Amino acid sequence: MIVGTAGHIDHGKTTLVRALTGIDTDRLPEEKARGISIELGYAYLDVPGHGERLGFIDVPGHEKLVHTMLAGASGIDFALLLVAADDGVMPQTREHLAVLSLLGVTHGAVAITKADRAEPGRIEALTAEVRALLAGTGLDASPILVVSAHAGHGVDELRELLFDAARHLPSRHVHGLAPRLAVDRAFTLDGVGTVVTGTLHAGEIAVGDELVLSGRPARVRSLHAQNRVVERAHAGQRSAVALAGIAKDEVARGAWLTAPHVALATDRFDARLRLWAGEAKPLRSGTRVHLHLGAQSTTASVAVLDGEQIEPGDSGRVQLVCHAPVGAWRGDRLVLRDAGATRTLAGGLVLDPFAPARYRRTPERLDELAACELPTAARRRERLLGLCRLGLDLARFAQAEGLTEPLQGWALGEAASAALAERLLAALAEFHARSPDELGPDAARLRRLVAPRMAEPLWRDVLGDLRATGRVAVRGAFVHLPEHGVQLSAVEQRIAQKVAPRLAEAGAEGAWARDLAKDCGEPEPLMRATLARLARQGELHQVVKDLYCDTATMTRLAGLARAIHVEHGNVTAAAFRDATGLGRKRAIQHLEHFDRVGLLRRVGDEHRLRTDSALFAGPAA
Structure with a gap:
């Protein structure tokens, strides 16, 4: 389980993590040269009798470093929100809570820290204030504990709460999904070479795997997960991956380490967003934002697909037009901040990384996006087959879903296939009536008449099926109705x-x-x-x-x-x-x-x- 600390600067995040784990996450960078394990900003704690290890991501609380918090928060399972008893709820407390809520984090706890500094009655009042703050965030039922890291008060209780959460937390889905790791750091170690670290968002990585990073092939030379040497790492684990075939300078923060067949970079994608209830204005088309997805951030523009705007507290579908390519897979979480990167606006889920620039608000397209929100890949595929009049590109579907097994070819649902056949036969009949002295259009021209946006491979399959059943005839490049090509006397x-x-x-x-x-x-x-x-x-x-x-x-x-x-x-x-x-x-x-x-x-x-x-x-x- 990955635990992400959150809270205002100087509210005791690093101190509490040290009290829980014995590890100081503020160690100097040069200490990482002692081994492949990365401890700067991260700490680990074994769960007794469970064989699992907690990983702590200790993120900065300063307003200017919220983007670092966003990169860390995108892979966490459990939120630990800290509020200092002497300061109380502060601006970054609210923003970090907004980020966690908009990322869909629903497992967490609140630690009221520095309890030894509290005046009489302060803890009770602050507990009530925090409980009210949590309302409507998805973390409403989170337990609130009172701790003092210096005095040791409440630390053991918090540690046991985390152990219990780890024992009962549902494991991330591994089977059926290809590996994807969001790179938040890259460095070089003597005798090891290039190392990248990040949270494994999906699938598994094993020593010897052939992966791609920023479009370049890379082989996994060795592997650490949750700060231990392993042969295989799985989704949800903090991982350090030593790579052969790629230099450190070729790795950018935010890049994705993935299986080759699911690697993608898109400059526009469709998503469902929820606008933070605390926003003062609706979110409108044309709004420029900072997009945070995985460990990557870039600027983007919003195009609202449902109506003209999204009201505070409401959700809606949008298209995000990115100003730099991003890795985005169906179901990935994202957060938007305002153009000045001063506050968090919205969060949501990627629906389709291959969003069209045209026809993006048609009823047919919105039906496809509704299909993308169904809960399983199998149901999404079944529904899309019924909706896609131009066929479903199976390879692209597998890529968008991040599936383990690559798919090939195109598929067309029964209803769409029947409707296409009727349009094709009607177009041929009209062509023959208009040009009776011509055998018929060639296959490419017929495609332009009937389904100009259909992929050529699928069009050939459709024609082949109609020819095999005797509904059309083909002579050379020309297609015609069978009765039009009569025999000569x-x-x-x-x-x-x-x-x-x-x-x-x-x-x-x-x-x-x-x-x-x-x-x-x-x-x-x-x-x-x-x-x-x-x-x-x-x-x-x-x-x-x-x-x-x-x-x-x-x-x-x-x-x-x-x-x-x-x-x-x-x-x-x-x-x-x-x-x-x-x-x-x-x-x-x-x-x-x-x-x-x-x-x-x-x-x-x-x-x-x-x-x-x-x-x-x-x-x-």
Whole structure:
């Protein structure tokens, strides 16, 4: 169990920890050179008959060092709030209590210190004041003990209370979560190398593990937990980790030591906040704040997602736009201070580290955030599958949750899958009605029509399923309804054989339907109908009305367009004309055809390649 002391400066935190443990947390920094154990600001105490060890985080009480208190408080299990009998409740008493409450700490005790300095009746009055102060904080029922560290009065009772709390405190969830340690200190030891310390927020770390820190790989060389040499440390323990493969100068305070597959850094995330009841004003969108998460702090801006503002004492969902990347996983606790870092405003929970910059207040998005607040990962995943019309990225879900096992691929719920299939089939029917002489759109263009924000891998899976069940047909890059790709009659096959060599000879200039009818000795209406049917089959391509080219020619022209785009970043009519040897008019006609079918898109006087299009993806001649 990690015990965090809190309270105003000079209210006896360090003295009381020394009385409880025999360890002075104000030792000089150079004493850490005696071993890998880190005792500066930390102390430890064995729980009799339990095999566990209490870790004390002794945080500073000075107003300017509240950010250090925030870093320490983010990993504590039990709060020990100190109030000196002579001073009483002071400004940092209130702020530290606010931090503990906003971080969701519900296990704790209050020690009224320096009892030997109290006037008669003072203890009773102060006890009543503290009890009133605790109301509504989540620590309402915390016991209040009277102690004097110098005289030894009440110290044994407090120690036994802490032992009992440790024996009954629920253990942190370890199984199913990848390791994550918030680094609050880094240094170098002779013969050991780089050492980082912090509280292990989730999972387990073992000697030999391959982890990442600030994006760099690092191997666990040796390990201390709760100031003892161990082979494995688990969530809730103060840990010192010796790392191979990374230098001290590459480690910043606030960095996260994590398993590679859950490492993340985000500059915006959605969260649920509770505004401290003592605030004088509501929290509004646009408010600039100091964000404290894990051992990291940065500035951020608030965007309220529920309504226009959050009233004091109320909670609401927000998006935090950070001014530097932060590590934030679903369920992590956070605290906000005002822009001047003079007071604590709010605290809350991370809901989604991959928050969207757009569509962040739509009913669909707010439903997704409600799913993120469900109590278990399994229930969150099940609900999100039912809500995500564009599918659920399983790898990103596992990353946001910090799960031990990495997931792969995409998933789409049954209802979302059925709705998508209906939209896709309707879009194909509309396309066929509008362009009856074309076989159908290519897969990339169809995705832009039906689900432009859907991930390409999931889109391919959806198309594959529909094709396997016979609901759509695919020919090359083109998708169509099965009934649209009818078979050619014997007469049409005969005409197709006649026009093939003539179209090959015509090349990029193309051949007109009337000229093909004359050259082949066929009626012009029959020739037009057959050419339209061939175009519908994807065998030919109608550049403009009644002007056709064969697939080999179009593949060659598309290859030239792609080559021009690679070289220049765009395709102009002049560059395409020069590359093809065509006249300007015919070159423009081909480019406009490529725009219509989805190979290119027109932007001003130039054309841009659609990189997701597989149309005419053959080699250029």
